[in-house]
Amino acid sequence: MSFLKNKKYVASGVTVILILIFWLAFGSESEDNPAIYTTPKQGTFKVEVTTTGELRAKNSTSIRGPEGIREFRIFNVPIQRLVPEGTVVQKGDFVAELDRSEITSSLQDAQLELEEEKSQYESAQLDSTLTLSQARDNLINLEYSLEEAEIAVEQSQYESPATQRQVKIDMERAKRELEQARKNYKTEVRKAEVTLREIETDLTQQRREVQRIQEVIKQFTIYAPENGMVIYKRNRDGTKVTEASSISAWDPVVAQLPDFSVMNSVTYVNEVDIQNIRKGQLADIGLDAMPDKQLTGVITDVANIGEQHPNSDSKVFQVVIEVNEADTTLRPAMTTSNTIHISSVDSALYVPLEAIHSQDSVDFVFKRDGLEPVMQQVVLGLMNDNDVIIKEGLGMNDQLYLSTPPDTANIEKNLLSPEVLQKYQNQENEKKIEADPSENMTPERELESTRRGENGPPANRSNR
Template sequence: MNFLEYKKYLYWGGAFLLVIIFWLAFGSESNEAPVLYASPQQGTFKIDVTTTGELRAKNSTSIRGPEGIREFRIFNVPIQRLIPEGTVVKKGDFVAELDRSEITSSFQDAQLELEEAESQYESAQLDSTLTLSQARDNLINLEYAVEEAKIAVEQSKYESPAVQRQVEIDLERARRELEQARKNYKTQVRQAEVNLREIEADLKQERREVERIREIMSKFTIYAPENGMVIYKRNRDGSKTTEGSSISAWDPVVAELPDFSVMNSITYVNEVDIQNVRIGQNVDIGLDAMPEKELTGMVTDVANIGEQRPNSDSKVFQVVVELNEADTTIRPAMTTSNTIHVNKIENVVYVPLETIHTADSLNFVFKRDGLDMTMQQVVLGMMNDNDVIIHEGVSLNDQLYLSTPPDTAGVQKVYLPEDVLKEYRDEEETEEIVEQAPTNERTGDISERQRRRPVNRE
């Protein structure tokens, strides 16, 4: 090789090297994201509902305020003093002090009414004493009149018959007046007794009223009925009872003394997921305050009616999860993370949710077919937060686009046979009928139906 040929090859090699460098520097910077693929997986498919909850004791002893304050037209009582929440108390220890201003006013009114009743009773006694005393004096005077008439009769025997007849008439009149006075006196005594009994009954009622108010006032200082840790009542808006809060006459609970042996996690499930939650489902429970603890539980109650919770845009349903383990370190109001195991289906094919696309109300996936691709119709099953079951349309060897390809013009659409689609439509109609059956008849129905379906027809 002469020098000229060597120089020619050197130029060509340098040019080729410059092209490679230029491509590496500028050609590799493309605005198009790299295409990612995913293959279907086969195995156990788990469907979980994840929520946040709060620990509460399943059983507790209520610390209650005074009962019966509605009788005195008192419907809400402010709280003046409270011991700190979480205080461990013994039976009889002080817990709270309520405002006595309204009950004190009622007590003063009742005392005034009692004093008035006592005055009426004393007045009635004096009136009865005076009236009966006058009646007794009148009887004595009438008795004297009868005696005088008798004497006049005895002295008239020497008088004319007319005079004798007159004094006899006077004697008879005096006797009748005495007899009538005696009957009237008995009636007056009975009237006085009845009147005094009525006034005495009112007096006793007023006394009972005062004693009742005094008894209720003594309960405005609240003491612990049992040993335990004080946990204050939560209001409907989620706020805790504090100093300055009021207790209702219809529900005078101030606090609870929880039983830590059995704890519940109270959680709320949105209206989309609640249809899959059933009593008896297992739950994995974590504690935000103690991440190292792993607890388990079971769903024991599912609310039938939804509610609007604060800071929530959708309706939620209360779900009660009972913990299987007893742990002395956990406390009420601790935040829990609950994973409710709704369903577990064996031996099914599933793909990431990102591979599913919708067109004309049908579900499709984009399959890689060598250098080309096809748009394959699929039949979907149940889904969780990440994946969805595919009953028809894919095989384990397929490569599926994780996102919509940049250029879908002219992509061939492959539809499933009508008889296959009809089979699944019939099963969906059957499922709707089953969903109308009682809950205990529906338990496990979906998982059994999923197991009966074929994995793939390809």
């Protein structure tokens, strides 16, 4: 009987001890601010950038409007009619009609000038005809005068020497006048020919001007240069050329006929993540319209210059991802979700970003040591949107605070040895020498890289 009582007392004592341990472990924290813990994880760590993009054909044929309208001082032409986007057309099918009002005005002015040139040419012909006709009449009269003078010379042989001398002088004068008139007539003929030739040249040029305008006017009705699907041209600001829009004389493209055999996903990456994007990186591509379809791609182009998008405070950089698969269901302007694979580390030890804090350029975590927290310095590696690799300072069984402990005034600090820190610093320097980080980096990227560190998280980690 006494044995049973002793056994009962032992069981009660064990229960009390377990309750005390449970209270010390979980109940000693403030009920207003209970501690939340986590432990490091180990496995494959992936650094990825997720973006939203839009499908576009890698190659396409431009449907162009009239060329050379700048010669007629026309710089923008409104579109009166345009087939709906997505229309499948055959070569020679109607695509668009442009506003002819301005070019028609130029044609009318050119036709008026042509009529004036014609009038001038006809007037010059009449003047030349009249002038030469008078010159020919004058030649005939002078020939008659010379003939009369020769007759007078023949009849004066029986006259006095003085009279004979006088009629001979008159005959010589008549000869000279006739010869001079003949020379003048030849000069008048050449002068008339030059005048008519000049006016005829102007007339020909004006006719060609009218013909050129008429040929350009024909181009205001635009037809498909080949078979395909009409996709509206996209301007630099992201807007599309549609009906009632205007096309520029410097770039008179109305629409595109894309080649669906090779597609690109065009996306924009913010200035913080762009420093990690390189040509040749692989990406997974999903389609919002077809969630079950998964595609792959490779980055073929990364913009060096950022641009400001509307309703955005930060700059973004255009990134082009070429789709590996050829799929007949892909269409331009489809929305894509792109996951760009930056890097991957096997058997990495990593923790949530919320557990990382920074003070005076020192990265640390709050680690549980028995029943009290301590500040543990750590060396960070690659990071993604949620986690960061711990290179040094933690083990798999450590318990970390996800929130700041309530009392950190006299908290113990565990710092890494200078030798350990120097080792990782040397490794970082070697990486920077092997892969020049300044290559293809804009000033915005260099500034962000300096602030953030190539492989480390931002300075305000504790606020994430």
